[in-house]
Amino acid sequence: MRLSGNPMPKNEDEAILIDRIQAGDEAAMTEMYDRYSGIVYGVALRVLGNTTAAEDVVQEVFLRLWRNPQSFDANRGRLAAWLAVIARNRAIDHLRRRPPEEDIQGMPISTGVNLENEAAQRLAVEKIRAVLSELPQDQRRALEMAFFEGMTHTEIAAKSGEPLGTVKTRIRTGLLAIRKAFA
């Protein structure tokens, strides 16, 4: 999928790293792995519940980036956020034993959350956990079923016994609550 979005403020450090990777710099790729593999692994492990499968997703996500670094456009989002979403999508593909469903190129992701170093990532992780713990349980569960279990809103409604409209609204307001907390 390639949809045009508004330009994001470019992170120079990430842009340099991507440039080096595009030039075939293995050290730069390893640096990127060290910086973000925790995010990718954590997301994949949450979705798959299996360390071996999660390691496979980590390997796949970073190898795809190594083979095709131009798939990430530093003008259109932050690398950490992009990797988190890609990791989730690949893990869901593994869960359903299907080939990659979505072209990873050019997926714009807009977030102002700073995730560029370990300390910033740790702070953000603690904060999102606190935000989720304060959400109503039904709302949190709907978000988790959609994102970490890859269920459609129809499946969530069937499983939870809630009307379809309620499920849709819960998911949207849940995401907006996250945005507001990090604004």
Added chain:
Amino acid sequence: MTDHTQYADMLALYALGSVDAAEAAELEAHLRTCPECRQELAALRGDAAVLALSAVGPAPPQGARQRFVAAIANEPRKAPVRQKMVIGVLRPRWLTFVPIAVSLALAIFSLMLWRTVSRLQTKLEQAQAQLMDTNEKLRQAQELVAVLHGPDSKDFTLVAAQQLRAPHVKTFYSPKVGRLVLVAGNLESLPPNKAYELWLLPANGGAPMPAGTFKPNPKGDVMMDHSMSAAGIEAKGFAITVEPEAGSDVPTLPIRFVGTG
């Protein structure tokens, strides 16, 4: 209701990859014409990425890092090819035939591919048949082992009423599976139209039941694997008589061998 409010909930679901295919197609059509919704989708994806962080835990094992480093070392990448902007070019005449040649090459390649697939399919079918055959043999062997070593198996040694060449007969019988194995040696040879017949002597005192006919080899040795007509028949012993080759319904005296548990 504007388009944006109409699509608001759907955008959130789309950002999480949680819409059905038909709804996704409708939404993507709208996104192509609506920069505002595209912007909102990017923001919702950002929110989803933050949600993903809630799953962050321990780092992947060191072994995974080593595998990754080794993998990229094995895949040195070429520098990206920069595309040139072409304003216009005169094309040589022979280039006209390039698409035809490419099509022909593709057709030949497809044919070769099809033949390879057919060959592989045949091999797969042969392997499956072999596997089924092996499984059947394994099943029979397991049943045999159950008869020989089953917890309910009893063995009976039958001796000759008139011992001439020290013939011996041993039976292993499992009432649970209704199957028996007979092993005998030094048996006297029989006329061509005669055979030995084994009789199960029921524990409840019932009439002897046919338990298989057999003929020894020229050395007098024989092994017989026989399934009874039903499982669960307890035996107090076995006896052997000489009968017509097709077997009899009742034993013909004299009894040549007998053994009771």
